[in-house]
Amino acid sequence: MPTVGFIYPDHAAEDDYPLAERMLGDGARLPVEHIYGTDLHAVAELLDLGSPARLAEGAALLAKYEPSAVVWACTSGSFVYGWDGAEEQVAKLSAAAGGLPASSTSFAFVRAANALSLRSVAVAASYPDDVAKLFVEFLGRGGIEVLSMSAADIDTAAEVGELAPEQVVELIVSRDHPDADALLVPDTAMRTLALIDMIEERIGKPVLTANQVTVWEGLRLTGATREAPGLGTLFRTKGA
Template sequence: MSPTQQDEAVTVGFIYPDHAAEDDYPYAEKLLSGTARLAVEHIYGTDLHAVAELLDLGSPARLAEGATQLAAHEPDAVVWACTSGSFVYGWDGAHEQVASLSAAAAGLPASSTSFAFVRAARALGVRTVAVAASYPDDVAELFVEFLGRGGVEVVGMSSADIVTAAEVGRLSTDEVVDLVVSRDRPDADALLVPDTAMRTLALLDPLEQRLGKPVLTANQVTVWEGLRLAGVTAAVPGLGTLFREKGD
């Protein structure tokens, strides 16, 4: 990136829980070729895919801590890069969560991965989806409810019953592909993969070619949502159908 590009590029800040697949973000930044900087800061809590722990992970105090860390990057927008730690609050609670995050980030535009999924589906005109969740069933069902509130119909949901984010982050490429492909439904317009702990960005184009439909994954839609909030809508090769279309 040249000095001029550095001056002109927007910065999007991401609050990422613990450590698992955060290397998806520098991967995306490289593909953006100077359009934006993607700054990642971490907050820490128990990484269990369980409701009580997820409510704690996404609490206002923890997200305010992340917003404080991101301030040093001078972001133009901030995103809570956690699906389960946002949809577990429900539709109304997730709106309150984002409003609290925006306030903690000095009024910057803010969002979360759960809202990113809904907006990405709308941007692509997707009406029906299948969900390939890594979570236990009770957590995955909350994502289905959230999507429904956003007007996205889930025609099939399957869960891999993986208890922690760390375990998801250790999945091999072949295991990720198997998990995703085996959970597609022919009546789904798109396939959704809702865990930011899963490395997926390098797999998007091959997965879409294999399935013949858009694949929306957590880190992909999170990056897209942050860019959208910051006013960046340029097409980006290598990140799936979502990045070949202009955002809404």
């Protein structure tokens, strides 16, 4: 089974990754190492958080696990660079990791949406409005139409990580759009893995969340995507 290394900013919802290991149940290893900066959802701070130097530090910390791929487990710290800048960010991360396949949560959302043939979505963002709009622009570059976007205006990742499960569910469910093919929930600081199936049942459509798509993308990089119960439509769809 593969080992996929994840670079996670600060601390908030990183326990979703050992939970994913248990839910996959096949021996895949998903080690997490942390880099540190401000956790403010603001453009300048996010650009610093996702800088090449910080990600190179994360890649060095992951080396002891001998991963087959590495992923920058941060949505806002990748899409804030724009599409071209995020591609350069991933290329530099790959180089820092000795040429390993690399990606980020922002690209994971686009690839997961494409794998499910989603074309129009709603976005339930925890960020302030100006940051959330950058995610909408990023999705547009990936060919995904956003029918509606709501921003919860939560300033820091730490605050997002403190949300109770019922608050997470309400934040997501209340922001669906009836005509959207799916609902996207950026922010790896939000604990969602244990809630995805319940939320999908509530709204009757696929839900893609940041930690879910990040794990899926890491497995995709190693050629190890497969069906797994409890992790939403994305992990129940053959060929996804």
